[in-house]
Every structure is written in structure tokens, then in C-alpha cells.
Amino acid sequence: MHLDAFELHRPESLSETLRLAQTWAGQSDFLAGGTDLLPNYKMHLNLRPHLIALDRVSELGGVSLDRFGATATLGELERYLGQARAYPGVADAVTEVATPLVRATATLGGNLLVDTRCFFFNQSHFWRQSLGYCLKADGDRCHVVPQKERCYATFSGDLAPALMVVDAEVEVAGASGVRRLPLRDLYDRTGDGIRRLRLAPGELLVAVHLPSEARQFRASYLKLRIRPSFDFPELGVAVAARTDGDRIEALRLAVGGLETYPRRFDELTDPLEGQRWSEERIRDLAAAVSAAVRPVRNTSLAPDYRKRMAGVYVRRAIDRMRHRGG
Amino acid sequence: MSTRTVPIRFQLNGLPVERSIPPERILLDLIRDELRLTGTKRGCDLGTCGCCTVLLDGTPVLSCLTLAARADGRSVTTIEGIMTGGRLHPVQAAFVECGATQCGFCTPGFVLTAVALLRENPHPDRATIVRAISGNLCRCTGYTKIVRAIERASEVAP
Numbered sequence: 001m002h003l004d005a006f007e008l009h010r011p012e013s014l015s016e017t018l019r020l021a022q023t024w025a026g027q028s029d030f031l032a033g034g035t036d037l038l039p040n041y042k043m044h045l046n047l048r049p050h051l052i053a054l055d056r057v058s059e060l061g062g063v064s065l066d067r068f069g070a071t072a073t074l075g076e077l078e079r080y081l082g083q084a085r086a087y088p089g090v091a092d093a094v095t096e097v098a099t100p101l102v103r104a105t106a107t108l109g110g111n112l113l114v115d116t117r118c119f120f121f122n123q124s125h126f127w128r129q130s131l132g133y134c135l136k137a138d139g140d141r142c143h144v145v146p147q148k149e150r151c152y153a154t155f156s157g158d159l160a161p162a163l164m165v166v167d168a169e170v171e172v173a174g175a176s177g178v179r180r181l182p183l184r185d186l187y188d189r190t191g192d193g194i195r196r197l198r199l200a201p202g203e204l205l206v207a208v209h210l211p212s213e214a215r216q217f218r219a220s221y222l223k224l225r226i227r228p229s230f231d232f233p234e235l236g237v238a239v240a241a242r243t244d245g246d247r248i249e250a251l252r253l254a255v256g257g258l259e260t261y262p263r264r265f266d267e268l269t270d271p272l273e274g275q276r277w278s279e280e281r282i283r284d285l286a287a288a289v290s291a292a293v294r295p296v297r298n299t300s301l302a303p304d305y306r307k308r309m310a311g312v313y314v315r316r317a318i319d320r321m322r323h324r325g326g
Numbered sequence: 327m328s329t330r331t332v333p334i335r336f337q338l339n340g341l342p343v344e345r346s347i348p349p350e351r352i353l354l355d356l357i358r359d360e361l362r363l364t365g366t367k368r369g370c371d372l373g374t375c376g377c378c379t380v381l382l383d384g385t386p387v388l389s390c391l392t393l394a395a396r397a398d399g400r401s402v403t404t405i406e407g408i409m410t411g412g413r414l415h416p417v418q419a420a421f422v423e424c425g426a427t428q429c430g431f432c433t434p435g436f437v438l439t440a441v442a443l444l445r446e447n448p449h450p451d452r453a454t455i456v457r458a459i460s461g462n463l464c465r466c467t468g469y470t471k472i473v474r475a476i477e478r479a480s481e482v483a484p
């Protein structure tokens with residue numbers, strides 16, 4: 001498949017990267033592993049004339065117990081978490097991303113910022129042209145929810161929910177310096193589905209930070225997909241909890257693969273803190289999550305099925321977490 | 327946008343290569359179309375099939391999703407580069423012996439993935455093998471003989 005011409009920049013320091021990003025703000029994309037961006041470029045989706053490659057910027061790499069560099073590959077992270085036996089939910093999620101071949105180059109930052117997906121978007125240029133383009137690329141209407149204002153493409157990254165439930169923070173650098181924000185605030189739910197991140201033009205992800213409390217959580221991540229060896233999530237459920245015997249001290253739950261944003265459900269889990277686990281509470285929580293999510297018809301599995309399975313997966317993810325030591 | 331070329335130097339199957347390439351050149355295209363090593367196959371061109379697998383500094387990667395510029399300063403091994411002294415690599419020999427190939431289109435990718443696996447883990451169990459090859463698709467064999475061949479190679483490995 002043909003890639004259109006672009007200019008490739010290969011900075012070797014963070015400051016040089018930020019300078020380039022400033023110069024080409026709005027006309028450039030960052031290139032990390034390229035396993036999301038390059039397929040999209042091959043399909044002529046939202047091309048930009050400049051690519052700023054991050055693989056030589058050492059400040060962005062590295063993995064340690066409380067900091068995962070943005071350009072750490074998923075393969076690297078998988079090996080590290082396996083050896084360190086830390087963050088079981090994140091470890092579940094990372095081994096379920098794509099395939100070992102993809103994980104060899106795919107990065108953590110790219111995973112958190114992976115583009116949203118839709119049947120009508122992830123198609124060749126010819127295919128999209130035949131149907132008439134859509135809002136997200138080259139067009140002015142949505143084929144899934146007929147209107148012209150908002151895109152409903154699905155967020156299909158596996159790591160975001162798993163990291164959100166352990167209160168991970170992201171470090172972001174840009175022209176105005178470095179800042180930190182909770183990962184869940186990186187996703188801007190007030191956007192139109194196309195602008196969906198709280199990142200200014202030219203800002204990049206430097207690292208993910210894990211607070212020390214994250215290591216006191218039991219956690220798990222469960223993913224629904226068509227081929228167990230392979231596919232993007234049709235649904236992903238992450239849970240984390242700190243308990244004292246049967247009493248829940250802290251509980252977090254997040255889902256991905258269902259809507260345009262990964263989403264944490266504090267309004268449903270906060271009332272359970274201080275309570276004891278019971279079959280009934282788990283069933284009610286699962287039903288409430290299932291009722292709240294709004295998948296649309298833009299992935300392989302039917303939205304009603306994904307909605308129902310959200311409840312099933314909440315129960316299974318909690319079960320898996322509770323039967324896990326540590 | 328004017329396309330400038332970028333100079334790259336890398337080792338391909340142990341031999342030095344120097345080239346000037348457009349920045350958007352994909353490694354798979356460089357290997358097949360310019361360097362004429364057609365053992366590396368183009369299947370999906372989108373990262374899903376594993377036919378285009380090559381070793382980059384010993385790690386299996388998808389050459390269809392790798393810019394050729396990323397090979398600069400590194401070593402690339404393709405299926406043409408794993409025989410020694412005119413003898414098949416033990417993994418290749420095991421594929422022949424076990425009949426692990428039918429149309430053969432996926433075979434170079436499987437062989438390179440298996441070579442890298444056995445280097446890291448000379449005696450993997452079956453589950454580890456199945457996981458390691460989960461990014462390589464075969465539409466002919468049903469995988470049984472491929473897994474068997476990798477087990478066989480691990481038995482005869484030095």
C-alpha cells in the first residue's frame with residue numbers, strides 16, 4: 001500500500017522534539033511505534049505533512065515500578081510486569097493488546113492515544129470515497145448516528161482502563177512546560193468525538209506515573225474480542241480494589257471499547273466503599289454499568305450484545321480480581 | 327511536500343547496505359522492491375498477518391509497519407539470511423521434516439518468529455509456542471504441524 005510523501009524528523013532530545021512540534025503544530029503527527037498511525041496513513045486517513053519520530057528521544061523511554069516511559073514498548077512493559085509481578089490488571093491488559101509482533105514495536109503512549117475506530121473509518125480511501133466520506137475524515141456527516149455534529153468512533157485501547165483504575169497520572173510536555181494530570185482527565189468527554197483529548201497542539205506524552213497506593217490494589221482486566229489471539233477490544237473491563245477481608249476500602253471500575261472515551265464509574269463504585277462484597281451488590285453494579293454504557297453499531301459485534309456483555313464482564317472481572325492473591 | 331531523501335546504513339543478513347531513501351519508504355518495500363529479496367512476503371500490509379516478519383536486531387517485527395529509516399544503524403535479518411554454509415537453519419529443516427508448509431506464503435514469517443523464540447527460550451512448552459506465533463496467520467495448515475515443527479526444532483537445537 002502506498003504512503004504519501006512526508007517529511008520525517010528524528011529528534012534526539014525532548015527539547016528538540018518540543019521545538020519541532022511547536023514549529024509544525026497542526027501540520028505534524030508524532031510517530032512512536034507507528035502500529036496505529038501507519039495503517040491509518042496507508043488508508044489516507046488524516047495525513048499530515050510532517051512526522052516527528054520519538055524513538056530516539058531517550059527521556060521518553062524506560063520502565064520502573066512507578067514510572068512507565070511513553071515510548072516503552074508493550075513488549076518491554078509485558079516483560080517488566082511479568083518479572084516484577086506488579087499491577088496485575090495492567091499486566092492482563094498489555095498481554096492482550098494485538099499480537100507479540102505488534103507489541104514488539106507498539107508503545108505505551110501510542111496505546112493511550114490510539115485513534116478511535118469505526119467500520120466506516122478504518123477502510124481504504126477507495127471504499128470511503130465510494131460511500132461518501134464521514135466527519136472523522138474528509139466528510140461532513142456520520143454514517144453511524146446520522147447527523148453532522150459528532151463522531152461516535154470507538155476508543156479501542158486496552159491499557160487506558162487498566163491504568164485508570166489504579167489512579168495512574170500522565171506527564172505531558174509542551175511549549176508551556178511540563179504538567180501532570182490524572183489519566184482519566186486526558187480524555188475530554190465534552191469534545192465532539194474528533195477532538196477528544198486534553199492535549200494542546202504540539203503537546204506530547206512523556207510518561208505514565210503510578211502512585212504507591214496503586215501497588216496495594218488487587219486488579220484485573222478482561223477483554224471481549226472476536227479472535228482471542230488477536231483483535232481490538234469490543235469491550236474491556238478493568239477493576240481494582242483494596243479490601244480488608246470482605247470489606248471494600250476502595251473500589252474503581254473502568255470500561256473501554258464501548259464508547260469514544262474510556263470511562264471510569266466512580267458514581268457507581270464510591271457508594272460501595274465501606275460495604276462488604278455480596279453477590280447482590282456485584283449483580284447490581286454489573287447491571288448499572290450495563291445500563292449506563294452506550295455502544296453504537298460501528299464495530300464487529302452488535303451494540304446490544306456488547307452492552308449486555310459489559311455486565312457479564314464486570315462480574316467476571318471482579319471474580320477474577322477477588323480470586324487473585326496479593 | 328518536496329520529498330528529500332534520507333541516507334541509511336544497515337546490516338542486511340550480515341552484509342552492509344547503504345541507500346538514500348524517501349522518508350516514507352516502508353522497510354518491506356525496500357527489502358522486496360529495491361533490494362529484491364522476495365522471501366519476505368506482503369500479505370495484508372496492515373500488521374495483521376505476520377507474513378512480512380523480519381528480525382530487527384534479533385527481534386521479530388512487522389516490516390510492513392516499519393519505516394525503512396528505522397533500520398538505520400541496525401541489523402536486519404530476512405529469511406534469506408538464516409542458512410549457514412549452505413545448510414538449512416534447524417527451524418527450516420524441522421518445517422521441511424514435519425511438512426509444516428503448504429502454499430508456503432506464511433512460512434518465512436513463522437520461521438523467523440520461531441528462530442527468535444528459540445534463541446530466547448530454547449525449550450519452550452507448547453503454550454509458549456502458540457502464544458509466540460499468535461501474530462502469524464496461516465490459511466493452509468491449521469497450525470498443528472507448524473507447532474510440531476517448532477517443538478521438533480527445539481529438540482534438535484544445539
Ligand SMILES: Cc1cc2nc3c(=O)[nH]c(=O)nc-3n(C[C@H](O)[C@H](O)[C@H](O)COP(=O)(O)OP(=O)(O)OC[C@H]3O[C@@H](n4cnc5c(N)ncnc54)[C@H](O)[C@@H]3O)c2cc1C
Binds near residue numbers: 159231232
Ligand atoms: C493488527 C493490529 C492489532 C491491534 N490490536 C490492538 C488491540 O488489541 N488493543 C489495542 O489497544 N491496540 C491495538 N492495536 C493498535 C496499536 O498497535 C496499539 O494501540 C499500540 O499500542 C499503538 O502504539 P504505537 O506506538 O504503535 O502508536 P503510533 O501508531 O506510533 O501512534 C498512535 C497515536 O498516538 C500518537 N502518539 C504516540 N506516542 C505519543 C506520545 N508520546 N505523545 C503524543 N502523541 C503520541 C501518535 O501521533 C498517533 O496519533 C492493534 C494494531 C494492529 C496493527
Ligand code: SF4
Binds near residue numbers: 134135142151153298
Ligand atoms: S462514528 Fe460516524 S463520524 Fe465517526 S468515524 Fe464512524 S461514521 Fe465517521
Ligand code: FES
Binds near residue numbers: 370391
Ligand atoms: S504484511 Fe505485514 S503483517 Fe501482513
Ligand code: FES
Binds near residue numbers: 429464466
Ligand atoms: S502454508 Fe499457506 S498460508 Fe501458511
